[in-house]
Amino acid sequence: MDPLYNRLASAVELAIRQAETILPPDVEEALHTAYNKETNPTARGEFENIFANLQIAREKNIPICQDTGVFVIYLTIPESVPFTARLYDAVTEGIRRATKSVPLRPNAVDPLSRKNSGDNTGAGIPAIHVIPGDTLRVTVFPKGAGSENMSQIRMMLPSEIEKIPEFVTSVVKDAGSRPCPPVIVGVGIGGTFDSAASFAKEALLEPINRMTSFEQKICDSINQLGIGVMGLGGGTTCLAVKVKEGACHTASLPVAVNIQCWCSRHGIVEVEI
Amino acid sequence: MIRLTTPLGDEVLDLHAGDRVLLSGIIYTARDEAHLIIRENGFPFDPKGAVIYHCGPVIDEEHNTVVAAGPTTSARMNRLTKHMLDAGVRGLIGKGGMSEEVRDELRGRAVYFAFTGGCAALAASCMELAGCHYPELGMAEGIWEIKLTDLPVVVGIDAHGGDLFRR
Numbered sequence: 001m002d003p004l005y006n007r008l009a010s011a012v013e014l015a016i017r018q019a020e021t022i023l024p025p026d027v028e029e030a031l032h033t034a035y036n037k038e039t040n041p042t043a044r045g046e047f048e049n050i051f052a053n054l055q056i057a058r059e060k061n062i063p064i065c066q067d068t069g070v071f072v073i074y075l076t077i078p079e080s081v082p083f084t085a086r087l088y089d090a091v092t093e094g095i096r097r098a099t100k101s102v103p104l105r106p107n108a109v110d111p112l113s114r115k116n117s118g119d120n121t122g123a124g125i126p127a128i129h130v131i132p133g134d135t136l137r138v139t140v141f142p143k144g145a146g147s148e149n150m151s152q153i154r155m156m157l158p159s160e161i162e163k164i165p166e167f168v169t170s171v172v173k174d175a176g177s178r179p180c181p182p183v184i185v186g187v188g189i190g191g192t193f194d195s196a197a198s199f200a201k202e203a204l205l206e207p208i209n210r211m212t213s214f215e216q217k218i219c220d221s222i223n224q225l226g227i228g229v230m231g232l233g234g235g236t237t238c239l240a241v242k243v244k245e246g247a248c249h250t251a252s253l254p255v256a257v258n259i260q261c262w263c264s265r266h267g268i269v270e271v272e273i
Numbered sequence: 274m275i276r277l278t279t280p281l282g283d284e285v286l287d288l289h290a291g292d293r294v295l296l297s298g299i300i301y302t303a304r305d306e307a308h309l310i311i312r313e314n315g316f317p318f319d320p321k322g323a324v325i326y327h328c329g330p331v332i333d334e335e336h337n338t339v340v341a342a343g344p345t346t347s348a349r350m351n352r353l354t355k356h357m358l359d360a361g362v363r364g365l366i367g368k369g370g371m372s373e374e375v376r377d378e379l380r381g382r383a384v385y386f387a388f389t390g391g392c393a394a395l396a397a398s399c400m401e402l403a404g405c406h407y408p409e410l411g412m413a414e415g416i417w418e419i420k421l422t423d424l425p426v427v428v429g430i431d432a433h434g435g436d437l438f439r440r
Contacts, residue, residue, distance in 0.1 A: 042291055042427055042437060049389035049425060053343075057394035066331050066341040066393040103340060105331045105413055116411055146346050146390065177369040177438055178346050180390035230390055231369055232427070232437050263391040 004081070004273065005090035008138065011269040012073070012094025015140040017102050019267030020063040023054055026209045027184075027264045030239040034182060040234030047229060050262065065263045068104040069142030071095055071126035072201060076133025080273060083130065091128055091138070092121050107145075129198070136271040141205060147183065147261040150175035153197055156253040164189065164255055165218045171257040172222045172238065177231020180261035182239045184208055185222070188256040191246040196254035199244040204260045208240035215241040276423075280322025281363035285384045288428045290435030294386065295423040299403060300366065302328040304345055306414035308353035310407055317406035317416060320360035324386075327367030329413030331393070332402065339400040339419060343393035344368040347385070351375055358383055366426060370438030376430050387429035387437070399424045 001009065023031075035047040057064040073091050077083060096119045098104060108122040109115060120126075152171045156163065168187055175183075188199030211219060219241040228234035239262065248254060277284065279298030288294070301318055303311070303325050311317075327350055330342035347367030354365065355378050363383045365371075368390035379385060388396065404418035430436045 045293060045425075045427060046389045049392045049395055053389070053392035053395035056398050060394065060398075062394050062397065063331060063341040064394060065391040066329065066343050066396075067345070068331065068341075103331060103333060105329065105341075106411070107413070178348060180368065226440060230387060232387060232429070233440070261391060 001090070001093070002086070005086050008087065008090040008136065008271050009094040009097060011138050011271045012091050012140065013098045013101060015138050015267035015269040016071070016095065016098035016104070016142070017267070018269070019140050019142055019265040020068055020102055020104070021057050021061055023064065023263065024266060026207045028054065030208050031182070031262060034236045034239060038234055038236050040228060042232045043229040043234030043236060046232060063102060063104070064265065065144060066105060067144035067146065068102070068107065069144045070107050070120065072141040072143055073126045073128045074139040074141070075128060075130050076135065076137045077130060078134055078136060078273070081136055087130070088128055091126060095120050095126060136273055137268065138271065139205065139266060139268045141201070141266045144261060144263070147179035147259045150179040151200070151256070151258045153193065153254065153256040155193065156255050158251065158253050160253060165221060167255060168218050168241070168257050169221045169225070172259065173225050175259055176227055179259045180263065181227055181231065182229055182236045182262050184239050184260040184264050185218070185241045186258040186260060187241060187243045188254070188258070189243060189245045190248035191254060192248070193254055195246060196256040197258065199246055200256040200258035203242040203244035204258060204264065205266055206242045208242065208264070211240055212243070215243055279324045279364070281324060282322055285363050286381070286432050288384050288431050289433070290428050290431045290437045292428040294426050294428060296324070296386065296426050297421050297423055300324045300326045300419050300421055302326045302330060302417040302419065304329050304414050305349055305353070306410050307407065307416045308350055308357070310410065312353070312356050316360060318418065320357065320362050322361065322363050324364035324366060325357055325362055326419070327365065330417055332412055332417065337402050339397045339402050341393035342396045342400060342419070343391055344388045347371050354378065370429055370436070376434060376436050379430055379432055380434060381432055384428055384432055385430035386426035388424065388426045396424060
């Protein structure tokens with residue numbers, strides 16, 4: 001493999017290891033803040049397991065969660081790097097390497113035969129989003145099924161803007177204990193059917209230590225649901241709501257809600273060109 | 274904190290929803306596929322007093338170790354659980370709780386332990402790999418026999434209808 005692509009594959013492997021073993025500091029801080037406010041004894045016990053788990057994963061360099069996910073990849077490329085299929089091949093190679101070296105659970109299967117590829121790759125997996133940038137940088141976002149399965153999209157009416165918070169809250173309510181709360185909720189508003197879902201996922205990569213008043217309002221209403229940590233009750237159902245918007249057709253209002261478990265993982269590595 | 278060791282017996286009847294338990298002894302992982310194959314071919318282990326863990330672990334097959342083994346969503350097994358309990362299984366471990374039907378099926382004989390979702394490294398630190406059944410189902414769906422030492426769980430649903438997930 002050409003040295004640049006080999007370095008990109010190594011960067012993907014490293015970013016996956018980082019994502020799988022160490023939680024971003026803003027997420028860990030949000031968990032501690034929520035723990036300090038929580039009064040329900042069962043919920044506090046669950047938080048204590050979470051903190052013990054994070055420490056063991058970090059010290060032993062092993063995955064935080066056994067659902068090591070399927071991979072969504074964001075790649076920024078500078079002008080000097082040609083945009084070719086080799087970029088995609090290098091990313092896929094990095095995932096194959098990480099599957100053995102971290103190690104990861106092989107999760108990618110054919111949707112109908114359910115045959116497992118064994119290396120976390122397959123048709124359309126990983127999803128790779130390429131964006132122009134100043135540096136060659138890879139962001140890996142492993143997504144587990146527990147929370148992904150609870151996500152929803154609705155093509156709302158332009159006259160229903162006021163109902164967006166209610167819809168988002170109802171998605172989290174329907175999900176109940178299944179997505180491993182406390183959750184982070186990514187909301188995509190606008191765009192088309194497909195891009196609204198992409199916005200919702202990209203919103204989950206934003207720092208969670210600040211929210212707009214709109215995001216805070218939805219977050220507060222979710223925390224009134226009483227689902228609690230792991231569905232065991234208490235006041236902590238949602239750590240943050242993050243919204244990303246895009247322009248849409250005058251007759252449309254797509255709203256996508258992508259749910260993320262407390263284990264909100266991502267890894268970012270710059271590649272030397 | 275209550276300490277229990279598998280296989281479990283009538284001591285499970287003394288447990289109440291919300292009790293914190295340190296669980297030790299042999300347990301068996303089983304997800305959707307494992308439940309289906311057991312119903313088809315029978316148990317590859319003695320189900321009397323056994324504890325089933327809803328989990329698809331990461332196993333290092335070269336070194337025979339459990340790398341990461343948190344719980345999966347138990348609700349997927351709602352309609353596959355009665356067969357297990359009827360055969361004598363006394364405990365389930367998972368996350369997210371189970372249906373009203375399972376709550377009723379547990380009555381007078383077994384309990385559901387909740388273990389914190391995502392806590393795969395903590396779980397693995399309490400585990401030794403003891404064997405594998407139906408390896409052809411693959412890493413996530415196969416039945417892994419695991420020796421536990423002091424896994425910190427909470428009684429989510431007890432044998433008397435108590436259920437922390439009910440709201």
